[in-house]
Amino acid sequence: MFKRIILMIQFLTQIPIAINLDVNEEDFGKGLAFGPLIGLLIGGFIALIYRVSSMAAHGLFPAAVVMVCYAMMTGGLHIDGLGDTFDGLFSNRSKERMLEIMRDSRVGTNAVIAIVSIFLLNTVCIAELGKDVIVKVLLIMPVMGRLGSVCSAGMSKYARSGEGLGKAFIDYCGINQIVIGTLISGIIAFLLFNLTGLIFIGSTIIFTYLFVQFVTSKIGGMTGDTCGAACELNQTIFLTLALILF
Secondary structure: OHHHHHHHHHHHOOOOOOOOOOOOHHHHHHHHHHHHHHHHHHHHHHHHHHHHHOOOOOOHHHHHHHHHHHHHHHOOHHHHHHHHHHHHHOOOOOHHHHHHHHHOOOOOHHHHHHHHHHHHHHHHHHHHOOOOOHHHHHHHHHHHHHHHHHHHHHOOOEOOOOOOOOHHHHHHOOHHHHHHHHHHHHHHHHHHHOOHHHHHHHHHHHHHHHHHHHHHHHHOOEOHHHHHHHHHHHHHHHHHHHHHHO
């Protein structure tokens, strides 16, 4: 378990942990269950960034700084997946061509629209939230995103016929990993928001299920990119829901 947690920190963040781990594909897939725990680590970082930056200015400035630092902390891993997913799924091409587009390193119009829209929505939601809840919301935002990744991988099959970055995650992430990830997320959500936190957990699982069904109807399963998109989309849905509730 400790090895897989370290592996997820190395993979999901830019935190420099100079430990050479003896891992295999199963460790990646089953380690994804601890994604929400890594999300809490990311949440602590961006909550601290918000506190520091809000000393200099209010409104949109600290919210924008948070989003920039979030992208740096994660290396844009899931943001890249979001862009590739929108480029592929909304290209109106065949399944095979969609998968080719998603692997293309070039960025298309749909990717730019998706990424800019997500950043704008997240920034505005963060800026509009009250000071009494903003730190707690930022703490759990990446937790909800990574719960989305766990559920999207565990609820699906791999869409490609060959190898890919997401194959290990999807092949070895199953119901057990979903349960572990949900328990970790549920405990964090309950400690921060009491019973209201369970609303966030439920909305994340429901949206992820619907998203997986939509993607599967397009390309026959999920990929690493679409699991990354599930992460980013769930964070935006969570922030929007938090803004409505609080």
